[in-house]
Amino acid sequence: MAKMNLLQAVNHALQTAMEADEKVLVFGEDVGHFGGVFRATSHLQEKFGKTRCFNTPLTEQGIVGFANGLASQGHKPVAEIQFADYIYPAFDQIVNETAKARYRSGGQFECGNLTIRAPYGGGIAGGHYHSQSPESFFTHVPGIRVVIPRGPYQAKGLLLSAINSPDPVIFFEPKRLYRAAVGEVPEESYQLPLGIAEVLREGTDISLVAWGAQVEVIVKAADMAAEKGISCEVIDLQSLLPWDLETVATSVTKTGRLLINHEAPVTSGFGAEIAASIQQECFLSLEAPISRVCGLDTPFPLAHEKLYMPDHLKTFDAIVACVNY
Amino acid sequence: MAKMNLLQAVNHALQTAMEADEKVLVFGEDVGHFGGVFRATSHLQEKFGKTRCFNTPLTEQGIVGFANGLASQGHKPVAEIQFADYIYPAFDQIVNETAKARYRSGGQFECGNLTIRAPYGGGIAGGHYHSQSPESFFTHVPGIRVVIPRGPYQAKGLLLSAINSPDPVIFFEPKRLYRAAVGEVPEESYQLPLGIAEVLREGTDISLVAWGAQVEVIVKAADMAAEKGISCEVIDLQSLLPWDLETVATSVTKTGRLLINHEAPVTSGFGAEIAASIQQECFLSLEAPISRVCGLDTPFPLAHEKLYMPDHLKTFDAIVACVNY
Amino acid sequence: MQDNRQPAAPLLTHKVEPISNGLHAIPMLAMLDPQGKPYEQAELPELSQDKAIKIHHAMVFTRLLDERMIAAQRQGRVSFYLACTGEEGAIVASAAATESLDMIMSQYREQGALVWRGYTPRQFMDQLFSNHLDPNKGRQMPIHYGDKALNFMTISSPLATQIPQAAGYAYGQKLSGQAAITLCYFGEGAASEGDFHAGLNMAAVLKCPAIFLCRNNGYAISTPAEEQFVGDGIASRGIGYGIKTLRVDGNDAMAMYAATLKAREIAIAESCPILIEAMTYRLAAHSTSDDPSGYRSQKEEQIWRERDPVLRWQYYLQQCGWFDQDAHHQWQSEMKNTLLQAMKDAEIVPVAPVSSMIEDVYHTPPWHLQRQLTQLQQHLERHPDAYDLRCLGEGE
Amino acid sequence: MQDNRQPAAPLLTHKVEPISNGLHAIPMLAMLDPQGKPYEQAELPELSQDKAIKIHHAMVFTRLLDERMIAAQRQGRVSFYLACTGEEGAIVASAAATESLDMIMSQYREQGALVWRGYTPRQFMDQLFSNHLDPNKGRQMPIHYGDKALNFMTISSPLATQIPQAAGYAYGQKLSGQAAITLCYFGEGAASEGDFHAGLNMAAVLKCPAIFLCRNNGYAISTPAEEQFVGDGIASRGIGYGIKTLRVDGNDAMAMYAATLKAREIAIAESCPILIEAMTYRLAAHSTSDDPSGYRSQKEEQIWRERDPVLRWQYYLQQCGWFDQDAHHQWQSEMKNTLLQAMKDAEIVPVAPVSSMIEDVYHTPPWHLQRQLTQLQQHLERHPDAYDLRCLGEGE
Numbered sequence A, B: 001m002a003k004m005n006l007l008q009a010v011n012h013a014l015q016t017a018m019e020a021d022e023k024v025l026v027f028g029e030d031v032g033h034f035g036g037v038f039r040a041t042s043h044l045q046e047k048f049g050k051t052r053c054f055n056t057p058l059t060e061q062g063i064v065g066f067a068n069g070l071a072s073q074g075h076k077p078v079a080e081i082q083f084a085d086y087i088y089p090a091f092d093q094i095v096n097e098t099a100k101a102r103y104r105s106g107g108q109f110e111c112g113n114l115t116i117r118a119p120y121g122g123g124i125a126g127g128h129y130h131s132q133s134p135e136s137f138f139t140h141v142p143g144i145r146v147v148i149p150r151g152p153y154q155a156k157g158l159l160l161s162a163i164n165s166p167d168p169v170i171f172f173e174p175k176r177l178y179r180a181a182v183g184e185v186p187e188e189s190y191q192l193p194l195g196i197a198e199v200l201r202e203g204t205d206i207s208l209v210a211w212g213a214q215v216e217v218i219v220k221a222a223d224m225a226a227e228k229g230i231s232c233e234v235i236d237l238q239s240l241l242p243w244d245l246e247t248v249a250t251s252v253t254k255t256g257r258l259l260i261n262h263e264a265p266v267t268s269g270f271g272a273e274i275a276a277s278i279q280q281e282c283f284l285s286l287e288a289p290i291s292r293v294c295g296l297d298t299p300f301p302l303a304h305e306k307l308y309m310p311d312h313l314k315t316f317d318a319i320v321a322c323v324n325y
Numbered sequence C, D: 001m002q003d004n005r006q007p008a009a010p011l012l013t014h015k016v017e018p019i020s021n022g023l024h025a026i027p028m029l030a031m032l033d034p035q036g037k038p039y040e041q042a043e044l045p046e047l048s049q050d051k052a053i054k055i056h057h058a059m060v061f062t063r064l065l066d067e068r069m070i071a072a073q074r075q076g077r078v079s080f081y082l083a084c085t086g087e088e089g090a091i092v093a094s095a096a097a098t099e100s101l102d103m104i105m106s107q108y109r110e111q112g113a114l115v116w117r118g119y120t121p122r123q124f125m126d127q128l129f130s131n132h133l134d135p136n137k138g139r140q141m142p143i144h145y146g147d148k149a150l151n152f153m154t155i156s157s158p159l160a161t162q163i164p165q166a167a168g169y170a171y172g173q174k175l176s177g178q179a180a181i182t183l184c185y186f187g188e189g190a191a192s193e194g195d196f197h198a199g200l201n202m203a204a205v206l207k208c209p210a211i212f213l214c215r216n217n218g219y220a221i222s223t224p225a226e227e228q229f230v231g232d233g234i235a236s237r238g239i240g241y242g243i244k245t246l247r248v249d250g251n252d253a254m255a256m257y258a259a260t261l262k263a264r265e266i267a268i269a270e271s272c273p274i275l276i277e278a279m280t281y282r283l284a285a286h287s288t289s290d291d292p293s294g295y296r297s298q299k300e301e302q303i304w305r306e307r308d309p310v311l312r313w314q315y316y317l318q319q320c321g322w323f324d325q326d327a328h329h330q331w332q333s334e335m336k337n338t339l340l341q342a343m344k345d346a347e348i349v350p351v352a353p354v355s356s357m358i359e360d361v362y363h364t365p366p367w368h369l370q371r372q373l374t375q376l377q378q379h380l381e382r383h384p385d386a387y388d389l390r391c392l393g394e395g396e
């Protein structure tokens, strides 16, 4: 065990994967000698050489296209998109290629070995283009997995699973926790299961679901609620596609109430899918409408960032409203 | 009035718009002399010259980028994406540029005059890449409008509204109805309101919501249900962003039940947002879980297309299940 | 740490004179004249009689397949087809210069390469009829062939996506220590996509042993090349990326063979990409959905019909004394029968089972797909007559 | 109907010789030597004393602004900044060759152009401090300037997106009958994006009067140009698109001015795009978030510091007898004060009202945004002390 922040945990996972399998390659803009603008790939070029960890030209569609080719050839590319806000030029390569390669060829060719990493989310005064949470777009793309860790331990374990998964994974990293989230992380290799949510805290009155950086927000809201005598069950979804409906449904069947929190704009955010599925699954258990505490339906603002964010106060108020419904 | 199919209605709308305003420009792959692979832009180059209706090089990101520039300069570009399946290379230009241009500049610059047209949907034996219904992706993008007509009359009226709207519009055309849907269309100019759903048929037992080509599917299912004594309220959403929550909520408050039908994969399709919003809005009125009859969570298949589609039979069965809940 | 940014005495000029004539200096490699006669100065590559005849057969077979399937589409037996006609020289001869461990990534008009690699008439037909023997399990439209055993990547409709993929694939081949390349085909229209730019530049910088082979056939559906780019082709772009570039008469199979052979040699020896621009012409319609009479003249088509690459190769064989008219006719009529029979056999084969609908989305179908399949199967049981279930073991 | 596809006697070759030396033939336009002395053969463009001094002032002011703001960022007064330092020559002189009705689309490192156009110290500061006087309403990060009145398009972070937009904008200008162009700036890193390819090719084919000005400053954050492309720059690509192309010493403001003037003239007269590659160097860190010592040497920086474009221009002015040392120093210290004062004034101005949060998403806020705003306002009323509401009329 060692104390690591989320960034170090990512770096450690990459190093572990590269040591274990020479097929693992790490690349993207500035990831080589420099180690990435956040330093997630620090020292990897030094350790594994320029052929295995390298800078690419500045083209996200090229990075993912290149990675798709490498994956289908039998390598295990871990491609970095410098900010999730810049993943859209690669959208076609992801949606039409990465995701469909296996299906369209009847399993002859596939990009299952691919992992795409990207820092996402607000809270760093990044404005429109260094704050986005685009995960919901990717949850509408059959064929890929979408995974988001909430802390260092999860980051390492889930990233190693992503790299070793036979399915392509989009791995979003909560950048505002890169240095802020610190915890104990095993130094050896370990994997956390994909597609499985984690119940962080059991409770009886309402289920709270979030992922990534927003998990700490719902935990904080749950603490506030506890002071008011409201018992919250806190769930970190961890995987958004395929997602762990069963864990959430079991929880809601018990508590009768559900609140979903995400940073992305509320309309067609992944909260919509969770709400739609859970109202179907737990219709007779629900004692109040499923509540979504999310970003506003606007681009991510700079000056009003703090007002935009679905923070613990908004969450707490919504918990109270839900319980008092 | 004249009898037109949906394609002719689109062509007529474009001609009407180009006649009314010389700022309207129409372009895309093969739209010039040839009139587009579906012939939606037939004769426009002949009538309005090569500077106003023209072929572009084969690059969707370029087409939308170019259109964004033209729109911010004061023209009214109507850009065609040859198939909705090929809109993804333009995703960055749409999500990060078209949609955010006004917000990021405090209203100084904007792409409000832009309309992007694209044929979408299955039913033409098009397999993975000529059948997709990507509308849901765009409903998670604040700043754009998403509009889908169900027939010739709506196609002309909504397209003219889209072109004249001060907001950028993605206009998806149900290509399997291009020639199949025929109806009376006024020859003069008219506009249908954006953001407004249309109640096609009033009913008391359940509300059915769809858009585009699936409207005829829910109508057919409603007919079957009527024979069994089930009274369906049939709603064509028409605009998906911003969408007409009020009309749907009013209907569900009355009927107590809701079924949503769309071709796109169910997970994170726009049905999710409708369900999530309506369970919030109409919680106390709902007598059964909101039902989604949608495409499977797979790429769009060829040989099994008919099994994949959320057809009238699947819809009818779901209506019965919902009413008997 | 790099420290080589200071230009050592750059070439200077002091007059404002934009470079504007860079485009017209690119010569076209030609080895056989239109009568199949080698140009005097041409140094022909080594080519055995067997291989020369195999190339001819592959070209002719490709054309026969095209004719057969265009007719089949007109008869309504198949929904869609897309012909290689007119470009067989560029395709077959370039594929003939590869080794079997080289990966081929094609756009869609390169069935000649698959023929060269040994894809059988029946394999073509199984794909074209989307039956369950198609390795793609009938999921894609006709002409989206793919065969892992032949190192031929399954075709994907979105244009140019294979170009950066080819760079990555070739990089992987290099790292795996294989003396192999990736041959990536695409049209001059596809070369306008951003992926072209990304792929070629990455291949150049990351030294990927790939051959990028652009078929400049004059049209992208209805869009003529002059509305696709300025100048006479895309070879000039290769130079712009610092990629070794060859422009070749695409209707001269010998030149294509020689160019590709050399390109492969360089790509492996120097670990670098090469761009080949094949100047050719799409003699057929874009696809069976298209009618070219709306956008080009018969006269233009006629000019190119006279430059038929298949005929030119036949003339060459004749000059070598390698062409046996009778044997060829017999082979050809056998092939026609084989094709017809393969079609008849393939079109009655059922489609893949319903259960295959959720396979290959993920490595293993997750819970939600299993659930969706169960629901679908229950639905089909409720409505046994509503669907035409020509599915394996289900509808029969 | 086009019928011009048959190449009229193309240039033929019969040897397989890939073109591989295309890259090194592109000369660089230079007018002033490092001591500010005009090269003998150079024909300098006409330039009045006033304009020459205005160019100098704009360059110096840009540097002062950069210095001021880098310090302010270190002091924690502003969250982020990004300097033009080292590239003032390329930027200011090119902007100086435009007319006010020309649209400027910039990447982010071109504040010198905005200075040239008359953006005031206070306007800079209002944007940098995201206050409500920023025309962008404080919604974007510092340095994302934009000013409709000055025809300077609001900056957008995603790289290269402005390139096809510039093509479209210029096409619109042409159709509107304006004798105006669009000047589009971008870095050599951004030129790797697919949008670059799309934009330049479309501009060439559709004959858009735009100047594409690539600042080849050697780095894209930490990535050196040699890991961005093969060869010595991107001018070669312009030639590949059939676009008139100029490579210019970007630290020679006279050459930049002359090149841009000429490019503008051609773009309007011939209705076509031009590519200018300015060879320059980013002397500062990429941004205040970056530390270049991790990826490049002091020695390399030093070489370029000696090629300072501002100093070279000053030398030129001195030779013309247009440089008054005392007046300049006085102007400079006034400017410093003005900047400091503007900063002090701007940083205490409140941010835009909460209600502005839903403005400008659509032309008119739709129902759902109004509802979201109401909910937010109710939330703020419930928690009056929880948020730092330095908002106009709200927090005070």
Ligand SMILES: Cc1ncc(C[n+]2csc(CCOP(=O)(O)OP(=O)(O)O)c2C)c(N)n1
Pocket (backbone or CB within 6 Å): B029, B058, B060, B082, B086, B089, C109, C157, C158, C159, C186, C187, C188, C189, C190, C191, C215, C217, C219, C220, C221, C282, C286
């Ligand atoms: C991304 C994308 N955009 C549009 C299309 C539709 N489309 C199919 S083929 C084609 C023309 C391609 O022309 P070219 O690359 O020159 O190849 P050719 O057909 O001439 O062989 C177009 C526009 C597509 N398949 N993919």
Ligand SMILES: Cc1ncc(C[n+]2csc(CCOP(=O)(O)OP(=O)(O)O)c2C)c(N)n1
Pocket (backbone or CB within 6 Å): A029, A058, A060, A082, A086, A089, D109, D157, D158, D159, D186, D187, D188, D189, D190, D191, D215, D217, D219, D220, D221, D282, D286
């Ligand atoms: C689409 C996109 N990808 C990545 C980034 C992150 N990024 C910001 S600046 C930069 C480097 C740009 O280099 P260059 O174009 O050479 O401009 P310079 O900074 O040298 O002026 C990168 C990678 C971005 N802003 N947009």
Ligand SMILES: [Mg+2]
Pocket (backbone or CB within 6 Å): C187, C188, C189, C215, C216, C217, C218, C219, C220, C221
């Ligand atoms: Mg072509």
Ligand SMILES: [Mg+2]
Pocket (backbone or CB within 6 Å): D187, D188, D189, D215, D216, D217, D218, D219, D220, D221
């Ligand atoms: Mg740079």
